[in-house]
Amino acid sequence: MNHRNMRTAMRVGMLPAGIAIALAPAFAFAQEGGEQQATTLDRIEVTGSRIKRADVETSQPIFTLSRAEIQKQGVTSVADVLQRISSNGAALNTTVNNGGDGSAGISLRNLGEGRTLVLVNGRRWTQGLGGSVDLNTIPAAMIERVEVLKDGASTIYGSDAIAGVVNIITRSNFEGAEAGAYLGQYSQGDGNREAYDFTIGTGNDRGNVMIGASYVKEEAVMAGDRQISAGGPPFFGGQSNTGIPGSFVVEGTDNVRYVIDPVTGLRTRFSGNVYGYNSAPDNYLLTPQERTSLFAQANYDITDNVRFKTEMLYNERISEQLLAAMPVTGMTLSADSYYNPTNPNGAYVDTPSFQPGGATDLIGVNRRFQESGGRSFNQNVKNWHFYGGLEGFFEIGDRSFDWDVGYRYDKSDENDLTYGLFNLANLEAAYGPSFDDNGVIRCGTPGDVIAGCVPVNPIGTTGSISPEAIAYTAFTAHDSSSVVSKSYYANVSGDIVDLPAGPLAFAAGYEHRTESGQFEPDAFIAAGLSTGNGSKPTAGAYKLDEYYLELAVPVLADMPGAKLLDFSLATRYSDFSNFGNTLNSKFGFRWKPIDDLMFRGNWSEGFRAPTINNLYAGNTDSYETYVDPCNGGGANPQAAARCANEGVPTGFQQPSSQTGEPFTWTSNPNLQPETSETRTLGFVYNPSWLEGFDISVDWYKIEIENAITRPEATFILDKCYSGTAAEQAVYCGLYSRDPSYPGSPYIITQLDMPLLNLASYEVEGYDVTLNYRLPETSFGKFSITWDTSYTSDWSVKATEDSLAEQRQGLYLQDDPYWRIKSNLYLDWSYGDFGATWGMRYKSGMDEDCVLYDEEDMTLAEAYCSDPYRVTADGAAPRNYVGAVTYHDVQVRYNTPWNATVSVGANNVFDKDPPVSYSSSYNNFDAQYDLPGAFYYVQYRQRF
Structure with missing residues (x-):
């Protein structure tokens, strides 16, 4: 066995048993001339480092999920698995209907999907225009394991690795064939899921080819089919003031809103409780989607020290979200x-x-066009991935060095169709003059009929708007977007020199990457001619060159009080075409005073580059809630003086806190990268006196500066009217008033809301992971895995001078900040039988009591846990969103014909999610399981 192959084999043997077994298929040995020789060039690279190691325990905390552990959770998407881990916060998923797009991500430390880097086999994966990765593009059938690095890693991987890194390792050197089938359903008889996959691989002593396909179909659950989301007291569901029959305001009646009662025919004062529309049942609670994937991997030893590797994937997602009618x-x-x-x-x-x-006109007619059948948002997303590269080793003297070069190409194309929107020009014609032409109601006047137009009756009950009127006024929006990411790279690593405690190892490399993307909204939407918010096209690109150097420095070994002491150092230089360059560095250490105990710590710098949407997104309309600084003449002398200079009357009163004209969200091509500093400190304990037991405890602290954020309208106006001269120079050019605006002269009719590098974050907490594989008994093998995250501090400052807003333990609207998330899994196996019991815990949170009414405390007293809470700032009633524990169970059997049959249930005790009064939709947050137990059966056949 040559020098390098001996070293490779030793590394496999030195791995912990579980990982060594998982990696063993990657190494094939053949007898040749009586000598055992390795015919592959695979070596071990741990997430967070480019230096190939024999010891998988690095100075950085890593949480690993094996293929077997993923299958025991009984889900159809890797996103469902990753969103359960304790260090994940709130991320987009298929429970998000209003605001969702069918994608699913991960947000480590609750810092946002864009600050968690997702890799596949150590390389970047397809990102959207906003910088996040849709985990649904990665079929579970191709995954071998998932490594979650709970530390910053910008020095190794570049931008986005601030909160951590998710590295999805795919199966390699697979031989044989395997097929799987999965069927599941909620206990209420809905939300059906089915999944099928097939993988086949073959190889010899020089290479391997694996191809596979998978199909997943997840059906919808309607909000009306669960009591919590169907509407009713105290929420009045989705009770909307835009209902059926349509309501109207008659000129000269002091803005009193009326309806024509469908029973009496009388003009009646509108009441939301009587005539409002409960829109909740018309929405999806769980959105449907179909995913089809084809994937292939191959490797071939060109020579004894050069290997070719390639990956290819095609993934198509068809998804939908459904909202109540417009x-x-x-x-x-x-x-x-x-x-x-x-x-x-x-x-x-x-x-x-x-x-x-009476009055001869109507204004402010509000009507929900239920006859249109709802607003349906449909996505067809196609992703292509290709990687091709060479890897190998070379020797200089008695030293061996590993190298690899490669090229990656990722493309995502998305085509969206939106049904249930309306053409404003046609609506105006249909609301205009109309008359009875011998029993046919026509638009226009007897001498001037509008061809093709069908009048709308917005005052009537359900059915008063004819199908012909819907067909005339409605339109289908066609949007499209695409993102292309390309990179090529080169890496080299090896041992430089032998030190007394071991070899000084290094890794160095270069990467060139280009990112480009575009979004083309429907022409009607881009022109502002629809009932939806207007949006302009997006187009942009940037490129970058990066260089990095990493060192592993052994200091002490096999000495009293220092069985091991080493340092890791790394630095990365990144040069972007759009904002310039940045340099980020890292330092880490490992110290083993005894064999059973290791202390570890890290300090690292990180950054997140602005995304294509951050830099180049087209302007988007947004109706905002704000406070006008000139309301009542100005809040202070400085504001009052500016109001007077603008001609605003002293007695000016803001007509409404909601904008009558849309404000504009804008991108910013001058954005700079976010910067971060991460520190971790912890220990790993593997007691020799308790075989199979290990525990790790890690403290972390992440500080982010220059975070990209969009200031609220009130903030922008306050800085202009009451800020410093420097602040006025930034903000005062962003708005304009209209002195001739009908009914409300001098209101703000336009305000640009740009993205700026303003905010800062500070997040601190602890991670604890415990594993115990008990000694085998006559009753079988038992093991325990317990993973917990505790957040001690989660604070944000809107600007450098702002007071920190503490969020840990609070529930903000659609944004939970749990103090504790914990997962406990108990596993048992006996011969061909096995079972797993899982418990997933999320701690309780406090939320504002939105039912509070100072004059009528009835609802607050009935539903809020602390309606009379008072702080130094006054009344601050709160409600407690309770803690929840979900229980999952799976039993399985390995058949004599080389198959595994698994039957299980998630949320087996049908635990309802905790009610939240401030959640935007469904009366509970989308990060919780749906009400109802989910039962499933899965079958996996190996050939």
């Missing part, structure tokens, strides 16, 4: 409309509501 608001029904209740020649002339000689 609420059409702010429309004016013409005085000459046939459906105007004051029209003496109209439809309502014979009803009690008709008032001859």
